[in-house]
Amino acid sequence: MHTDTERCVRAVRSKDARFDGWFFTAVLTTRIYCRPSCPVVPPKAENMTFLPSAAACQQAGFRACKRCRPDTSPGSPEWNARADTVARAVRLIQDGVVDRDGVPGLAARLGYSARQIERQLSAELGAGPLALARAQRAQTARVLIETTTLPMAEVAFAAGFASIRAFNDTVREVFALSPSELRARNARHGHGSEPAAPGVISLRLPFRAPLNPDNLFGHLAATAVPGVEEWRDGAYRRTLTLPYGHGIVALAPRADHIACRLLLTDPRDLTLAISSCRRLLDLDADPVAVDEQLASDPELAPLVAEGPGRRVPRTVDAAEFAVRAVLGQQVSTAAARTHAARLVTAHGVPIEDPEGGLTHLFPTPETLAGLDPEALAMPRSRRTTLTTLVAALADGSLRLGADSDWEQARAELSALPGFGPWTVESIAMRALGDPDAFLPGDLGVRRAAQDLGLPATPAALTARAAAWRPWRAYAVQYLWATGDHPINHLPG
CATH class of the missing domain: 1.10.340.30 (Hypothetical protein; domain 2)
Structure with a gap:
């Protein structure tokens, strides 16, 4: 969709949240990228360019808007409506495969060479698998920075960064704030999280409206396997088997988001836990x-x-x-x-x-x-x-x-x-x-x-x-x- 400039401009001017995640607006004058529904006054059309992914924006030198937080947009529905190589690669990257197995591991799962995967992803998303994985690591880091009290070194490790330096550089480049500044700013503004017990990661999972919770949560509750799943106090709870350990998640419908509470034995599993929950509830x-x-x-x-x-x-x-x-x-x-x-x-x-x-x-x-x-x-x-x-x-x-x-x-x-x-x-x-x-x-x-x-x-x-x-x-x-x-x- 990002190639249809006229349609994208209309979506930005109308602040249409339906298009969040479909494309991103990069502003040439400020070097900031936003979601289409950003509440700020839209820039002039000649100062806007449109890119298909947050990774493409970051790779082009744009940083995330602090108002609309484009990194928290719902995922593009396109990747869950297709089963071609690019869509399957995107889903695997969302699951953290590149962080665990590298690009060769991603390519092996898909039956292609690393070069072929790089070429196909770059052609369609404007960024290769490493850039896409880096953008996701930045988002995972932000979630941990804003919703936990984990020391920054543990956040970096859990988010998949190879070093503290790479973690600091990436967070500063993407969000124009250091990790400690990001945590302090979130504490002042109270973005995105609900009070959580020690060890629990509490976050909001966005979705495109409307969402009918009855059939979604009703089905999960009605078919819940005792010991593995339950419906309690307005939330669907279940256990998760994950690469580094296991987890327990509680998911509750709210007017404009799904409240998600995660207890993980290893925070490195956060990326996969979030993508699994989004897929479970068909949130993209x-x-x-x-x-x-x-x-x-x-x-x-x-x-x-x-x-x-x-x-x-x-x-x-x-x-x-x-x-x-x-x-x-x-x-x-x-x-x-x-x-x-x-x-x-x-x-x-x-x-x-x-x-x-x-x-x-x-x-x-x-x-x-x-x-x-x-x-x-x-x-x-x-x-x-x-x-x-x-x-x-x-x-x-x-x-x-x-x-x-x-x-x-x-x-x-x-x-x-x-x-x-x-x-x-x-x-x-x-x-x-x-x-x-x-x-x-x-x-x-x-x-x-x-x-x-x-x-x-x-x-x-x-x-x-x-x-x-x-x-x-x-x-x-x-x-x-x-x-x-x-x-x-x-x-x-």
Whole structure:
């Protein structure tokens, strides 16, 4: 979008928050970059240039605006609506892969050379993987500076910087303040955080309005696995398995943000924890674009008007969701939770929850690969499906995650025994994040379609849903909302 100068200027002049994250405004006279909705008086059009990423702005010598804090914009929805190499690379960088494995590790995950990845990212985002990772390190550092009392040396280490000097130089260059000045300024102005207990990182996760919390948090609460997830005091809480340790997160909907409280055993996991939570809640979606497309269908339009801004509830761990999808085949939500809870109790790693309620991490495929199939209280065919899945995940022959090619993953899942269209598309929708995943054979979808006067057979409904592309996963959320199901409402 940043190449459409006229459209970008209109967005800046109208301070349109819908475009935050889509592009950034760099002001040539002040050498500052802003989000489109920056509250300051817009500069003259001839003094504005538009760039596709914060990293591109920083690489061009612009520093972040202190008023609109462009580094806290929602992510561009473009990267979660695509599965090409650039989008997959962006998602992996958001997950901190470059900090952990370097550019060669990123390239290896994608099956390209480091030079090819550099060229593709630079062409589309105006910055290569190192610059993108550096911009993200700067944002992670800012979160830790502003929301914790960690010494600056620990902040630098946790944010992924190789040295204190690199940390100081980057923070000063990006934010025009030293780390200590940034912390002092935040204390004076009270930006971005809520009071937190010792060791807890408290921050706000931005999103594009509108956001309908009922289906989003209602679904997570209704399907929560005891010991791993819970709904308590207006917040969804769960455990997280992370590269350097584990964590506990509490997520609560607010009018203009999601309140996020993180307790991490190792602060180096902050980057991945934040990106996982954003992905779980589908916070980088563009609800206006989605709803406009779906509302063009006269049968869906009333549903969109009644509850706009529905998101697709996703997952923090693609392998975990795949296991849970198999456990949920042809059984009720309550039965699926019971099966999952048994696995967690028998094979999950126990953890300490200072607030009580959460007891385990969800077991990894490597752990589950050694389980005795006869111990599973389910039909033999489903036991075979589950053990085949966890074996493929454990040995790496099946990889599900931010770097998955959606169509390739569908083909590999479909080749496993017991994986029909419902299971494959459920995983594509919630684990892989494909916004166009569709469940025409789902009983709730078919009932809703029939009630609305839409075709009820899978083939006919799929043909009708061609007009909903590429947002059919969101159409599923609207169709599900017509039924009397606990996922449609937040618990009291």
